[in-house]
Amino acid sequence: MRRLKLHWQILIGIGLACIAGTLTGTDAGLFGVTYYQAYDFIGTLFLNALKMITVPLIMAAIITGIAGIGGEAGLGRLGVKTVLYYMLTSILAILVGLALVNAIAPGIVDGEPAGPRLGLAENTEAALQGVEGRGAGDIAEVFLRMVPPNIIAAAAEGQMLGLIFFSLLFGYFMTRIQPDYAGSLKRIWQGIFETMMKITLWVMRFAPIGVFGLVAKTVSTTGFAAFVPLLSFFVTVLLALAIHTFVILPLLLRLVGRVDPWLHFRAMSPALLMAFSTASSSATLPLTLECVQENARVSNRISSFILPLGATVNMDGAALYECVAAMFIAQAYGMELSFGLQFTVVLLALLTSIGVAGIPAASLVAILVILGAIGLPIEAIGLILVTDRILDMCRTAVNVFSDSCGAVIIAKTEGETAVLSKEFAETRG
Numbered sequence: 001m002r003r004l005k006l007h008w009q010i011l012i013g014i015g016l017a018c019i020a021g022t023l024t025g026t027d028a029g030l031f032g033v034t035y036y037q038a039y040d041f042i043g044t045l046f047l048n049a050l051k052m053i054t055v056p057l058i059m060a061a062i063i064t065g066i067a068g069i070g071g072e073a074g075l076g077r078l079g080v081k082t083v084l085y086y087m088l089t090s091i092l093a094i095l096v097g098l099a100l101v102n103a104i105a106p107g108i109v110d111g112e113p114a115g116p117r118l119g120l121a122e123n124t125e126a127a128l129q130g131v132e133g134r135g136a137g138d139i140a141e142v143f144l145r146m147v148p149p150n151i152i153a154a155a156a157e158g159q160m161l162g163l164i165f166f167s168l169l170f171g172y173f174m175t176r177i178q179p180d181y182a183g184s185l186k187r188i189w190q191g192i193f194e195t196m197m198k199i200t201l202w203v204m205r206f207a208p209i210g211v212f213g214l215v216a217k218t219v220s221t222t223g224f225a226a227f228v229p230l231l232s233f234f235v236t237v238l239l240a241l242a243i244h245t246f247v248i249l250p251l252l253l254r255l256v257g258r259v260d261p262w263l264h265f266r267a268m269s270p271a272l273l274m275a276f277s278t279a280s281s282s283a284t285l286p287l288t289l290e291c292v293q294e295n296a297r298v299s300n301r302i303s304s305f306i307l308p309l310g311a312t313v314n315m316d317g318a319a320l321y322e323c324v325a326a327m328f329i330a331q332a333y334g335m336e337l338s339f340g341l342q343f344t345v346v347l348l349a350l351l352t353s354i355g356v357a358g359i360p361a362a363s364l365v366a367i368l369v370i371l372g373a374i375g376l377p378i379e380a381i382g383l384i385l386v387t388d389r390i391l392d393m394c395r396t397a398v399n400v401f402s403d404s405c406g407a408v409i410i411a412k413t414e415g416e417t418a419v420l421s422k423e424f425a426e427t428r429g
């Protein structure tokens with residue numbers, strides 16, 4: 001019997017989790033153990049496994065990738081293209097969000113600001129505490145995190161930016177030492193990289209079960225009823241994310257990358273479902289790398305440069321969400337939506353999305369920064385907490401998808417012909 005493809009397995013895991021989570025809720029159990037605890041255990045175990053492989057995988061991927069780029073010119077060119085791509089797609093995402101939130105106006109009901117009807121979430125205080133320590137959103141902070149005083153501590157705390165910067169330096173200077181040392185080092189890192197990719201593949205075999213645990217846990221706590229009052233906000237975000245994912249990015253793939261977007265969706269489907277289930281770009285990174293290299297056929301040289309960096313700094317979904325959420329709250333509070341206010345929101349959404357970490361709920365910190373800047377009380381964030389987790393799952397998938405599109409587009413502009421080639425698609429069926 002042919003084994004079901006990974007993305008189908010994950011999808012089934014998600015479907016079963018929705019059913020199980022709704023049926024059991026948080027309190028039902030067997031022999032004194034609640035189902036919720038079981039979901040939590042499975043999900044955490046799987047997330048731990050993903051986090052376990054991240055540090056060595058990312059280091060090895062970047063070091064071997066940079067060492068293979070060859071010289072300053074190659075690195076400079078790739079760097080410029082990458083930054084341009086990150087900026088362009090984030091701005092496009094924010095503008096889509098801004099257009100929709102103005103058109104639909106989810107914060108205004110029957111011509112009145114919706115604030116009083118929605119009421120603030122009672123547990124705002126507790127939620128705000130949960131948000132603390134998720135990484136600040138301002139730019140100076142980003143640079144400070146980029147150069148960590150202690151690389152081991154940065155790795156231990158999952159500060160990816162510092163780790164990425166160190167690995168970039170290491171890969172670059174590794175090629176500038178005596179050739180025999182450089183050669184041995186290259187072989188060692190290449191070996192580590194291959195080994196880590198094998199471990200990743202093995203961990204992924206458990207993805208459907210892990211995903212089941214993660215999603216069932218979310219569904220059993222959140223339920224679906226809580227969404228009703230926020231439905232139009234929810235729909236606005238989903239619609240904007242969908243336009244960015246199914247119109248804007250495919251257009252870029254088609255026009256700039258000259259590839260079939262559908263093939264790319266297929267190549268990335270396991271990573272997208274994983275991003276959806278974990279709500280963390282960083283935890284998804286091993287699978288993103290795997291899909292971009294093995295399925296989309298982008299070289300390690302390019303993918304290992306763009307993807308780890310993208311997982312922390314390029315967040316289209318988060319940027320879009322921040323803009324829509326801040327505007328929604330401003331609408332609900334009856335603020336005048338002047339050009340200045342909208343411009344501030346757009347600019348801050350762009351800048352803070354760079355600083356947002358690739359972990360669940362990280363955007364909430366950035367939204368706090370924006371609310372403060374436009375003169376709203378930070379408690380106002382209570383309005384959107386109920387829907388945050390599900391929207392987080394969706395925006396994380398968009399974050400990951402945009403990174404992967406960047407890898408494909410840049411690889412094509414660098415002359416990689418194997419990327420998403422038709423022949424390759426046919427052999428994979």
Ligand code: ASP
Nearest residue numbers: 280281318358359362363
């Ligand atoms: N959870 C998102 C990610 O990891 C970040 C966010 O928007 O909260 O990509």
